[in-house]
C-alpha cells in the first residue's frame with residue numbers, strides 16, 4: 200500500500216508516519232516548513248493548489264491521511280482568509296483528487312466543531328462551532344462527505360505526546376513547575392486529552408479495516424485542564440501549589456473556546472480492538488517517554 204500523509208511533521212502526523220513505517224508501509228510525507236523525520240519527504244504548500252493536484256497525480260497513493268491544518272485557534276480568528284485557504288480550499292482539492300484515483304481518504308478533525316454546551320459528544324450529535332478554526336474544520340468535514348466515496352472523519356481532542364519541537368501541555372507544565380514558576384490553569388474547560396501513540400494505533404486500525412464514516416477518537420476521560428495538570432504534577436513529583444486555577448472568562452482570547460468539548464468514545468471502544476486509554480493509563484505511558492526525554 201502507498202500512503203500519503205499531509206501535515207506529516209505535525210504532532211499527530213509525525214506519529215502516524217513513524218508507526219506506518221514501522222509496519223513496513225511506503226509513506227509519502229507531505230510538509231510545508233518543517234521537514235518530517237519519517238517517510239519520503241515531499242514539499243507541498245497547501246496554498247499552492249496546482250501543486251496539490253500535480254503531486255496526487257504523480258504519486259497516486261492508495262490511502263491519504265489529511266492531517267495538515269492551520270491549528271492555531273487565535274490565528275484562524277484573526278486571519279480567516281488564511282484559515283479558509285489552508286483548512287477548506289485545499290481540503291476540497293484533496294478530496295477531488297482522491298476521488299479521481301478511487302482511493303481512501305481520512306480527514307483528521309476536531310472536538311472544536313462542537314459548542315461545548317453539552318460535553319461527551321457522540322458522532323451523531325449536532326455540530327455548532329464557536330470559532331473560526333472550528334468553522335473551517337467543519338467545512339472541511341462537509342467537503343469530504345460531499346465529494347468522497349471512501350472516507351472517514353476522525354475527531355480528536357487535546358492531543359499530547361513527544362515531538363522534537365512541538366511542546367504539548369504536559370511538557371509546558373513540567374518545564375514551568377521544574378523552574379518554580381506559578382502558572383494559571385483553566386479549571387472550567389473540559390476536554391478528552393488524547394495520548395498521540397494511542398490515537399495513532401486506533402487511526403491505523405480504522406484504516407487497515409477501511410472503516411468509513413465519523414469516529415470520535417480520543418482519550419476516554421473527560422477532564423478539566425486543571426485536573427489534568429494536577430495528575431501530571433503528581434506523577435512527576437512536582438509542586439502542585441504552583442498551579443493556580445483560573446476561569447475561562449479571564450482569558451484574553453479573540454477566539455471563543457467551547458467549555459466542554461469532551462468526546463464520547465463508546466463507538467470506537469465497541470468497534471476497535473485497540474481501546475481508547477484513560478487519562479491515568481495515558482499519563483503512565485507518557486511519563487515513561489518523558490523520563491527518557493528529560494532524564495527524570
Ligand SMILES: NC(=O)c1ccc[n+]([C@@H]2O[C@H](COP(=O)([O-])OP(=O)(O)OC[C@H]3O[C@@H](n4cnc5c(N)ncnc54)[C@H](OP(=O)(O)O)[C@@H]3O)[C@@H](O)[C@H]2O)c1
Pocket residue numbers: 205206207208209210211212230231232233234243244245246265266267268269270285307308309310336354355356357358365
Ligand atoms: N492540536 C490540537 O489541539 C488538535 C485537536 C483536535 C484535532 N486536531 C486536528 O488534528 C490535525 C493534526 O493536528 P496537529 O496537532 O498534528 O497539528 P500541528 O502539529 O499544528 O500540525 C499541523 C501540520 O499542518 C501543516 N500545515 C500547516 N499549513 C500548511 C500548509 N500551508 N501547507 C502544508 N502543510 C501545512 C504544518 O506544517 P508546517 O508546520 O510545516 O507548516 C503541520 O505539520 C489537524 O487537522 C487538526 O485540526 C488538532
